[in-house]
Amino acid sequence: MTDHRAQGPTTWTLTLSCPNRPGIVAAIATTLYEADGNIIEAQQFDDTESGVFFMRVVFTGPADAERTQWLRARLDAVASRFRMNWTLHDRAVRRxxxxxxxxxxxxxxxxxxxxxxxxxxxxxxxxxxxxxxxxxxxxxxxxxxxxxxxxxxxxxxxxxxxxxxxxxxxxxxxxxxxxxxxxxxxxxxxxxxxxxxxxxxxxxxxxxxxxxxxxxxxxxxxxxxxxxxxxxxxxxxxxxxxxxxxxxxxxxxxxxxxxxxxxxxxxxxxxxxxxxxxxxxxxxxxxxxxxxx
Incomplete structure (x- = not known):
């Protein structure tokens, strides 16, 4: 991909939505912690009408390909557990x-x-x-x-x-x-x-x-x-x-x-x-x- 900034920790944006149930925030926080991530912004919304939970997290985390692949694999596992749709975007990469x-x-x-x-x-x-x-x-x-x-x-x-x-x-x-x-x-x-x-x-x-x-x-x-x-x-x-x-x-x-x-x-x-x-x-x-x- 193109347009990466200077070397250093990568800043990511994670967005997700899934049926609401206990444990979602804890699972995400634990996953990011295990990836040496540092959460710098977090927002969430529980739509009580539809029963769907939404979350956006900005965090600094792994910059190397191996750790990024590990993080994506862990997020995939969490997504499977919670029936979650999710995206992970490197904020240094412009759309x-x-x-x-x-x-x-x-x-x-x-x-x-x-x-x-x-x-x-x-x-x-x-x-x-x-x-x-x-x-x-x-x-x-x-x-x-x-x-x-x-x-x-x-x-x-x-x-x-x-x-x-x-x-x-x-x-x-x-x-x-x-x-x-x-x-x-x-x-x-x-x-x-x-x-x-x-x-x-x-x-x-x-x-x-x-x-x-x-x-x-x-x-x-x-x-x-x-x-x-x-x-x-x-x-x-x-x-x-x-x-x-x-x-x-x-x-x-x-x-x-x-x-x-x-x-x-x-x-x-x-x-x-x-x-x-x-x-x-x-x-x-x-x-x-x-x-x-």
Whole structure:
């Protein structure tokens, strides 16, 4: 793998979910202790409705391959005992992220800025758009490969296969729809399950279709907002990661709502992406558990 920091103890993030029962925390703590691990952050949540337990642990631990293999084997044994789903991520390894965009580029620009200043620990693998490169001539893409994949009713399936091939060729671990306005097929949504984040305004299902902010203005809404969620076959109904709202008033014009909406969308999407990259999001059926900073 790439992008390792200087030699020294490795900092890991362990996330897990399993049916709740006594002994889970003790088993994890004992395993990390036996691996010479030092826990520096731990969060847990017991969902009493579903009976599922969730946990996120950040710890320093073995850096050599042999000890890491031993740790993974021990975690596998614990996982088998507790029927546990788990992930272990070396925090020095940045996730590979493919970004997708349509005409509105505010979310893309914001993500690229946060990446450049080190706020988003990721490696952008590609930028995919359904508009030609000259549409984004004002954006510094920092040498990130750009792919123009125009989508029509006749070529949608073909272009989605090309997109999926690009995800695989670039070893992308996350796809971000940064105001990408094409609906992904059920097949592609299933292939990207838990690995694709979308952003949209929070007027749904009230104001669908074109010019939603103008529709909202006509109804005199007092709150506008945005929602970031994982993509599923159910359009705009995937597990929610992050949301935010802002009050508006009768004095705001439709253009004011659009302007404020852009700001909310970029903030919400960047927070959702950051939470995913930092292993703070664990799926819980149609919902998510999001551990805070």
């Amino acid at each position: 590979r992220v493919l970004l997708m965009v349509s005409k509105f580029d505010h979310c893309l620009v914001d993500l690229l800025y946060r990446w450049r200043i080190g706020e988003l620990p990721m490696i952008p693998t590609a930028i995919v758009a359904n508009h030609p490169r000259e549409t984004y001539a004002h954006i510094d893409m920092g040498g990130i490969p750009f792919h123009y994949l125009p989508v029509t009713r006749d070529n949608k399936a073909e272009q989605e296969e090309e997109l999926w091939s690009l995800v695989q060729r670039t070893n992308s671990e996350l796809v971000v729809l940064a105001r990408y306005m094409q609906v992904l097929s059920d097949s592609l949504s299933a292939r990207l399950s838990g690995q694709c984040i979308n952003i949209h305004h929070s007027f749904l299902p009230g104001f669908k279709g074109a010019r939603p902010y103008h529709q909202a203005h006509a109804r005199g809404v007092k709150l506008i907002g945005a929602t970031a969620h994982y993509v599923t076959a159910d359009l705009d109904e995937g597990p929610i990661i992050e949301q935010d709202v802002e009050r508006v008033s009768h004095s705001d014009t439709p253009d004011d709502l659009v302007r404020k909406g852009r700001d909310i969308e970029r903030r919400v999407l960047s927070r959702a992406v950051r939470c995913h990259l930092d292993d703070r999001v664990i799926l819980n059926g149609s919902k998510t558990v999001v551990f805070g900073d």
